[in-house]
């Protein structure tokens with residue numbers, strides 16, 4: 001998908017447009033990415049997500065510009081600290097991956113799940129809302145003419161990595177959403193067999 005799509009013009013076939021979205025590996029994402037005004041709009045769209053009882057059980061941590069390299073370098077250091085017993089060559093291999101993690105895509109957004117445990121709304125539902133924010137963000141990125149991907153992994157789960165990102169107690173990273181321009185678009189991936197997934201309820205089959 002090129003950046004030429006005009007987000008102000010509804011696609012002729014909105015469902016075909018959704019069908020055309022593919023996740024692009026973050027190592028295949030480069031400049032340009034959304035500028036600050038575009039990013040503000042992307043996040044505002046992502047925040048237009050169903051949220052039981054309006055708890056806003058999520059927030060965003062934006063990595064852009066020089067902060068991407070700085071945070072990645074801290075992740076690499078955290079990775080070394082977390083793996084004192086790992087064979088050195090292996091540790092350095094993964095530390096180097098961490099040291100570049102946020103430097104490929106021009107913008108990376110950590111969608112942080114922060115369920116309010118004091119309410120009657122189940123934590124599960126609040127976490128679903130955070131996941132929906134990630135998906136909404138991916139669609140918004142596509143609509144803006146960019147590409148993105150939703151990943152997690154060590155950087156999104158290890159306590160030392162979460163400390164680097166600024167994730168607080170009681171919070172989790174729902175997704176690291178990398179966004180930018182695809183250097184190459186992947187082909188289609190296998191999709192679920194819908195006939196095997198969908199059943200129409202009938203009294204006889206209940």
Ligand SMILES: Cc1cc2nc3c(=O)[nH]c(=O)nc-3n(C[C@H](O)[C@H](O)[C@H](O)COP(=O)(O)O)c2cc1C
Nearest residue numbers: 021022023024025149150151152153154174175189
């Ligand atoms: C919560 C979550 C975490 C994921 N984490 C990773 C990951 O760490 N690494 C990875 O390669 N893919 C990960 N994926 C899968 C990618 O997003 C995958 O590229 C995507 O499903 C591709 O499908 P699409 O083109 O239909 O979007 C994750 C997906 C989800 C929903």
